[in-house]
Amino acid sequence: MTNFSFSSTIYLIKYDLITRHSKHIQSLMILFFIFLGVFLLFMHKFGTITYAAKNNMTALKYLSIQQNFMDDLLGMTILILVIYNIAAISDAFSDPLGSKSRRLSFFLMPATNLERFFSRIGIYVFYIIAFFAVFLIARAFSMIFLLFLKGDPGVIGSWNFVMMHNPNINVSGMIYPRSFFLLTGLCAFSFYLFGAAFWQKHAVIKTTICAFIYLFILLKIIDSIHLTDKTEELVLNIHSGILSLICLIEGYRVFVGTQLTRPRILKLIK
Amino acid sequence: MIDIQHLTYRYGKKKAPVFENFSLGLESGNIYGLLGKNGTGKSTLLYLITGLLFPESGNVLYNGMDTFRRLPSSLEEMFLLPEEFELPNISLKNYVKLNAPFYPRFSHEILSSCLSDFEMDENIRFGELSMGQQKKAYMSFALATNTQLLIMDEPSNGLDIPSKSQFRKVVASGMTDDKTIIISTHQVRDVDTLLDHIVIIDGTQLLLNRSVEDICSHLSFRLCSENDDSAKALYIQPALGGNFGVFVKKDTEEETKLDLELLFNALLTNREPMFQVFNHKSTEK
Numbered sequence: 001m002t003n004f005s006f007s008s009t010i011y012l013i014k015y016d017l018i019t020r021h022s023k024h025i026q027s028l029m030i031l032f033f034i035f036l037g038v039f040l041l042f043m044h045k046f047g048t049i050t051y052a053a054k055n056n057m058t059a060l061k062y063l064s065i066q067q068n069f070m071d072d073l074l075g076m077t078i079l080i081l082v083i084y085n086i087a088a089i090s091d092a093f094s095d096p097l098g099s100k101s102r103r104l105s106f107f108l109m110p111a112t113n114l115e116r117f118f119s120r121i122g123i124y125v126f127y128i129i130a131f132f133a134v135f136l137i138a139r140a141f142s143m144i145f146l147l148f149l150k151g152d153p154g155v156i157g158s159w160n161f162v163m164m165h166n167p168n169i170n171v172s173g174m175i176y177p178r179s180f181f182l183l184t185g186l187c188a189f190s191f192y193l194f195g196a197a198f199w200q201k202h203a204v205i206k207t208t209i210c211a212f213i214y215l216f217i218l219l220k221i222i223d224s225i226h227l228t229d230k231t232e233e234l235v236l237n238i239h240s241g242i243l244s245l246i247c248l249i250e251g252y253r254v255f256v257g258t259q260l261t262r263p264r265i266l267k268l269i270k
Numbered sequence: 271m272i273d274i275q276h277l278t279y280r281y282g283k284k285k286a287p288v289f290e291n292f293s294l295g296l297e298s299g300n301i302y303g304l305l306g307k308n309g310t311g312k313s314t315l316l317y318l319i320t321g322l323l324f325p326e327s328g329n330v331l332y333n334g335m336d337t338f339r340r341l342p343s344s345l346e347e348m349f350l351l352p353e354e355f356e357l358p359n360i361s362l363k364n365y366v367k368l369n370a371p372f373y374p375r376f377s378h379e380i381l382s383s384c385l386s387d388f389e390m391d392e393n394i395r396f397g398e399l400s401m402g403q404q405k406k407a408y409m410s411f412a413l414a415t416n417t418q419l420l421i422m423d424e425p426s427n428g429l430d431i432p433s434k435s436q437f438r439k440v441v442a443s444g445m446t447d448d449k450t451i452i453i454s455t456h457q458v459r460d461v462d463t464l465l466d467h468i469v470i471i472d473g474t475q476l477l478l479n480r481s482v483e484d485i486c487s488h489l490s491f492r493l494c495s496e497n498d499d500s501a502k503a504l505y506i507q508p509a510l511g512g513n514f515g516v517f518v519k520k521d522t523e524e525e526t527k528l529d530l531e532l533l534f535n536a537l538l539t540n541r542e543p544m545f546q547v548f549n550h551k552s553t554e555k
Contacts, residue, residue: 008342008372011368011371011372014368015368015369018358018360018364018368019358019360019368020358022359099356100354101352101354101355101356102356103322104322104350104352104355105355105356107321107322107340108320108322108345108348108349108350109345109372110342110345110346110372110373111342111345111372112340112341112342113340257324259322259323259324260317260322260323261281261323
């Protein structure tokens with residue numbers, strides 16, 4: 001007997017997206033309006049001056065400092081939005097486990113545990129794709145606004161999500177979110193997935209608190225060891241990889257062991 | 271079909287067991303009535319049968335497979351209609367489109383027929399329905415899944431008076447020899463004409479698992495007459511127009527209609543003599 005059917009998993013994902021569409025739309029709309037707000041604020045502050053100052057070195061230098069600041073600000077905003085997105089997908093993961101009646105219908109769906117688990121990961125993937133889509137749509141909206149108001153799309157039009165840097169101005173303040181999106185992102189993803197499977201109710205808040213406590217302890221330990229920057233990065237990367245793996249495996253184990261009611265901590269220890 | 275062997279289950283390590291060394295066998299082709307006092311574990315038993323709870327020890331087998339493994343092959347042949355449920359705010363048609371692929375024997379004809387028996391339209395949205403209407407729509411869907419095992423927890427709760435008789439009609443018409451229906455209820459009068467087997471549980475124990483025919487061949491449920499010696503009654507319940515009682519049926523006596531309420535109360539209040547009646551007659555046979 002096969003333990004995994006792709007079509008069953010797709011059906012489960014489809015079922016979740018359609019039956020909980022209002023909740024998904026609500027989360028993505030919040031994301032969209034925050035993005036739009038940030039872009040419009042940025043345009044209002046920075047706007048098309050960048051283009052006007054393109055050949056003026058003094059203005060360009062002044063703008064570079066401003067650009068640096070805005071890059072950092074936007075980088076921080078995006079970071080907060082990424083965390084929001086992780087929280088939203090963690091909520092989406094635990095949603096069918098959040099109440100007795102929801103758990104009942106979810107676990108009675110004729111599918112294997114693996115299909116059910118992958119269908120939840122499918123919702124994660126949907127949210128990650130939706131996050132980028134919402135970013136691009138918000139950017140397109142901002143550009144249209146700017147085109148109507150000022151006649152050109154300005155700095156927003158040349159922005160790249162992966163490398164948050166305006167190529168019109170050669171500044172050093174570039175943000176490379178590569179490591180965040182890879183190992184740290186995977187680690188956060190697995191940690192929240194485990195939290196969602198483990199707590200089910202108010203999983204986002206509980207996992208976030210645990211994540212902060214865990215990070216605090218981890219950083220304290222790393223500080224006390226006095227490592228070089230390179231070794232520290234290596235240690236952190238190895239740690240992220242191992243933690244991601246543990247969280248994914250334990251998340252699946254807890255998910256499979258989920259009953260309508262159960263003493264979860266006892267089960268985990270067992 | 272369902273074989274529960276030496277089941278022990280408790281909700282917490284330090285809590286008293288809901289079931290202890292509990293065994294029960296259910297055969298296909300029957301409609302079982304699962305009765306018991308509040309908190310005796312009726313719903314827990316249903317959840318254990320469907321694999322929503324895992325036994326502490328013992329086995330719950332459905333067609334030879336452990337239900338806690340939640341295999342699609344067993345899940346696609348069972349449907350649980352819980353007492354409380356949440357339906358998504360989508361149309362019934364959409365709901366069927368999304369769920370029907372999971373049930374290989376899903377029948378759109380049964381769905382239409384059940385909905386028409388309940389006098390409901392197919393073009394409905396769950397969010398626009400009252401709780402009772404949602405229950406009727408969900409019940410129609412449950413029957414349309416055409417699963418071999420259909421479990422209903424308090425199905426008549428929330429149904430209006432005409433719907434209760436419609437419910438009996440719908441369930442009876444959906445019954446076939448390869449199916450098993452388990453109805454857990456306190457509203458015995460709503461379902462008594464449907465049931466052909468009675469299972470009564472109480473405090474970790476199985477009190478009774480017999481067919482209605484068997485019960486009626488052992489016991490007589492009737493109004494006490496002047497000639498009856500009330501001491502011989504297994505249970506007496508005062509009612510308008512006299513006392514109703516449960517008596518050991520004499521061989522010459524005609525069979526009476528099963529009164530579930532009397533049977534239940536008799537078993538709870540006069541357990542040993544009731545057991546003796548069934549055991550004695552079984553030995554005689």
